[in-house]
Amino acid sequence: MLVAYYSLTGFTAKLAAATAAHLTGHAVDVVEIVPVKPYSHFTAGVRGVTQAMAGTIVDLAGTAPVAGSFEALAVFSPTWGWMSSPPVRSFVAGLPEGRGLPAVVGVTHAGGPIGSFDRLAGLVRARGYTVLEALSVFCYASDAVEEAAVRAASALTAASATA
Ligand SMILES: Cc1cc2nc3c(=O)[nH]c(=O)nc-3n(C[C@H](O)[C@H](O)[C@H](O)COP(=O)(O)O)c2cc1C
Numbered sequence: 001m002l003v004a005y006y007s008l009t010g011f012t013a014k015l016a017a018a019t020a021a022h023l024t025g026h027a028v029d030v031v032e033i034v035p036v037k038p039y040s041h042f043t044a045g046v047r048g049v050t051q052a053m054a055g056t057i058v059d060l061a062g063t064a065p066v067a068g069s070f071e072a073l074a075v076f077s078p079t080w081g082w083m084s085s086p087p088v089r090s091f092v093a094g095l096p097e098g099r100g101l102p103a104v105v106g107v108t109h110a111g112g113p114i115g116s117f118d119r120l121a122g123l124v125r126a127r128g129y130t131v132l133e134a135l136s137v138f139c140y141a142s143d144a145v146e147e148a149a150v151r152a153a154s155a156l157t158a159a160s161a162t163a
Helices: 011-022 039-055 086-093 117-124 142-162
Strands: 002-005 029-032 073-080 102-109 130-139
Touching: 002 086, 011 039, 011 073, 011 102, 039 073, 039 086, 039 117, 039 130, 073 086, 073 117, 073 142, 086 117, 102 142, 117 130, 130 142
Parallel strands: 002 029, 002 073, 073 102, 102 130
Antiparallel strands: none
């Protein structure tokens, strides 16, 4: 299973780590999505939000996952300007064709996701994945992070049991 995330300030990283921790009994790769041009708090607020709202694809470090290297996918992003972050949008754009593979998506947010989770789900669906959960997680509620991680892991575990 592939658990991929981008995180500027650590909340989404916690969601990814908690999800991986609940995927017991599975081989799990946790992959941090790293933009070639990193964001600071300032550049995220100016450049990052503009890119997020425009749907800009940015260059990522490392190589994109290849078809056949995973059987289920979790993708997590912070909300930036009501959207998923540019690194996550770019990672999703570079995914191999999903051919119906199960996926869960989740965004963390500070109170105003305004549909960022549904839009991220739409991007992953458009790559051919079956999105089982589109989670929206208030970043300052640690129980919400844990609850979302359990839901994400349960959905992926159930899907792999029936595959
Ligand atoms: C540039 C920027 C834009 C943001 N835009 C939103 C937003 O539109 N709605 C919202 O609820 N939170 C917004 N936030 C808050 C983050 O989505 C939230 O704190 C998230 O959990 C951060 O994840 P991270 O710690 O993994 O980077 C924004 C934060 C930043 C830095």
